[in-house]
Amino acid sequence: MPNILDIRRRIRSVINTRQITKAMKVVSAAKLRRAQDRTLAARPYAQMLTNVLKSLVARTEIYDPETGEPKHPLLAERPEKTALLIVVTGDKGLAGAFSANITKAASRFLESKAGKNIDIEAIGRKGRDFLRRRYPAAPVQTRSLAEAEESPETEPERRERAGAIQITGEHIGILGKLEFSQARNLADSVIERYEREEIDSVYVVFNEFKSVIAQRLVVEQILPIKEIGEQTIRLTEELPEEERKRAKEAAISAGVGMRESRSDDSEAFGTAQVDYIYEQPPAELFRALLPKYVAIQIFRALLESIAAEHAARMTAMDSATNNATDMIDSLTLAMNRARQAKITKEIIEIVSGAAAM
Amino acid sequence: MTTDRWLLTTNPMADTFQLEIVTPEKKLIDTAAEEIQIPGKNGYLGILPGHAPLITELGVGEIKFHARGEQQRLAVAWGFAEVLPGKVTVLAESAERPDEIDVERARKAKERAEQRLASGDTNVDVERALNAIHKAETRLEVAEEKS
Numbered sequence: 001m002p003n004i005l006d007i008r009r010r011i012r013s014v015i016n017t018r019q020i021t022k023a024m025k026v027v028s029a030a031k032l033r034r035a036q037d038r039t040l041a042a043r044p045y046a047q048m049l050t051n052v053l054k055s056l057v058a059r060t061e062i063y064d065p066e067t068g069e070p071k072h073p074l075l076a077e078r079p080e081k082t083a084l085l086i087v088v089t090g091d092k093g094l095a096g097a098f099s100a101n102i103t104k105a106a107s108r109f110l111e112s113k114a115g116k117n118i119d120i121e122a123i124g125r126k127g128r129d130f131l132r133r134r135y136p137a138a139p140v141q142t143r144s145l146a147e148a149e150e151s152p153e154t155e156p157e158r159r160e161r162a163g164a165i166q167i168t169g170e171h172i173g174i175l176g177k178l179e180f181s182q183a184r185n186l187a188d189s190v191i192e193r194y195e196r197e198e199i200d201s202v203y204v205v206f207n208e209f210k211s212v213i214a215q216r217l218v219v220e221q222i223l224p225i226k227e228i229g230e231q232t233i234r235l236t237e238e239l240p241e242e243e244r245k246r247a248k249e250a251a252i253s254a255g256v257g258m259r260e261s262r263s264d265d266s267e268a269f270g271t272a273q274v275d276y277i278y279e280q281p282p283a284e285l286f287r288a289l290l291p292k293y294v295a296i297q298i299f300r301a302l303l304e305s306i307a308a309e310h311a312a313r314m315t316a317m318d319s320a321t322n323n324a325t326d327m328i329d330s331l332t333l334a335m336n337r338a339r340q341a342k343i344t345k346e347i348i349e350i351v352s353g354a355a356a357m
Numbered sequence: 358m359t360t361d362r363w364l365l366t367t368n369p370m371a372d373t374f375q376l377e378i379v380t381p382e383k384k385l386i387d388t389a390a391e392e393i394q395i396p397g398k399n400g401y402l403g404i405l406p407g408h409a410p411l412i413t414e415l416g417v418g419e420i421k422f423h424a425r426g427e428q429q430r431l432a433v434a435w436g437f438a439e440v441l442p443g444k445v446t447v448l449a450e451s452a453e454r455p456d457e458i459d460v461e462r463a464r465k466a467k468e469r470a471e472q473r474l475a476s477g478d479t480n481v482d483v484e485r486a487l488n489a490i491h492k493a494e495t496r497l498e499v500a501e502e503k504s
Contacts (some may be wrong), residue, residue, distance in 0.1 A: 041384065045379050045380060045381045048379065052437065169486040180380070180382055181451070276411055276439075278411075280414055285412065288414050289414075292450070294433075297380055319490070333428075
């Protein structure tokens with residue numbers, strides 16, 4: 001027969017656990033709300049940048065009139081020998097299958113590119129740990145672009161690869177307090193490598209987050225830029241129906257809005273049908289803005305991934321809290337049964353003792 | 358396009374224009390203003406209501422604008438700006454109000470960049486170091502004028 005004291009102890013421990021998961025859920029919900037606000041706050045800038053670029057495309061010759069080749073290297077497509085994949089996961093666990101889903105999608109993408117060289121930039125500790133177990137790190141840096149400019153006559157020596165798939169960079173701990181400058185630094189390094197033709201294309205795999213119920217895993221192509229203002233999605237995966245339902249329940253109980261928040265009237269920027277005075281020649285402006293466009297796309301991916309991570313943690317903690325409640329109920333029932341059995345047993349003992357006298 | 362038409366047909370003699378200053382992290386300012394000075398890449402631009410449409414890249418510097426008779430200042434770096442007769446939009450990669458500026462950090466950034474320049478190492482990206490110094494100096498100037 002189970003011991004009442006033991007059961008009581010277990011109930012107390014489960015109650016404590018429930019308190020923790022509940023607190024974590026509330027914290028995640030608050031962080032999710034803040035992350036959502038940040039993705040919204042980033043939208044006007046991205047939208048306006050896109051609009052200006054679009055209007056510049058109409059005004060500058062981005063394609064060479066004779067050869068039909070794009071003039072800007074970030075637009076030029078070349079045979080894909082080496083691709084760069086940026087894998088965005090979370091730094092912390094206890095978020096359900098959030099990071100595992102992304103690493104799985106990344107693995108599938110790597111399989112689809114089998115036979116090609118792939119460099120990986122890992123963002124987030126979880127993905128880093130996973131990838132590091134499977135793939136070697138790249139040998140130490142080659143010369144920076146600045147050096148190459150100073151002595152252009154020496155051919156930059158080709159870097160030895162550690163393997164067909166290698167990890168060229170790790171970014172841990174930037175997700176907690178993300179700043180635009182961090183996204184820009186990453187974009188700068190990616191663009192630099194792209195222009196040196198060390199890589200021929202750039203993809204990001206991340207959890208896209210429009211709202212709690214509109215999420216999907218995507219592999220988005222960042223370079224070369226196919227069309228400005230259009231996402232070039234290579235691979236998508238909707239979250240399973242069951243997970244979406246749970247996310248919805250968690251969002252309702254935590255009081256997080258599920259509506260996709262609208263962007264405001266910033267679309268009007270740079271699209272007015274007038275002849276602008278350009279302080280700089282349009283082509284020069286275009287060249288200056290394209291790298292910013294790449295940076296803002298990476299920034300957006302990171303922001304959405306952060307929001308998605310908090311949403312996943314909120315959902316996981318919500319189910320954990322529910323499970324704890326169920327467990328407390330069944331343990332309480334078991335305890336009451338045991339207590340009743342004990343009382344019954346004692347009565348029987350007394351009665352039979354009295355009868356024997 | 359209705360908003361555009363409204364912006365273009367506003368009375369050129371109006372005494373204010375709509376000013377928006379946006380960074381990737383947030384919309385910093387959305388107000389009516391009477392005058393603005395923008396640090397363009399090729400030099401400062403002064404803009405009054407009814408200015409001809411213009412697009413420029415931003416350099417590093419200080420934005421000064423008058424809104425409701427009050428002058429405000431911001432330290433900005435990189436980005437671009439669009440001017441329409443009734444509206445000015447500034448997209449800055451970073452923009453800070455005087456009281457938001459971390460003076461200590463700016464001073465350190467300046468020192469670091471200066472050391473890089475003085476080190477005589479050929480690997481130093483001179484342009485980058487100069488930019489860093491310029492940016493730090495602007496931030497210090499904006500922060501100090503306030504107090």
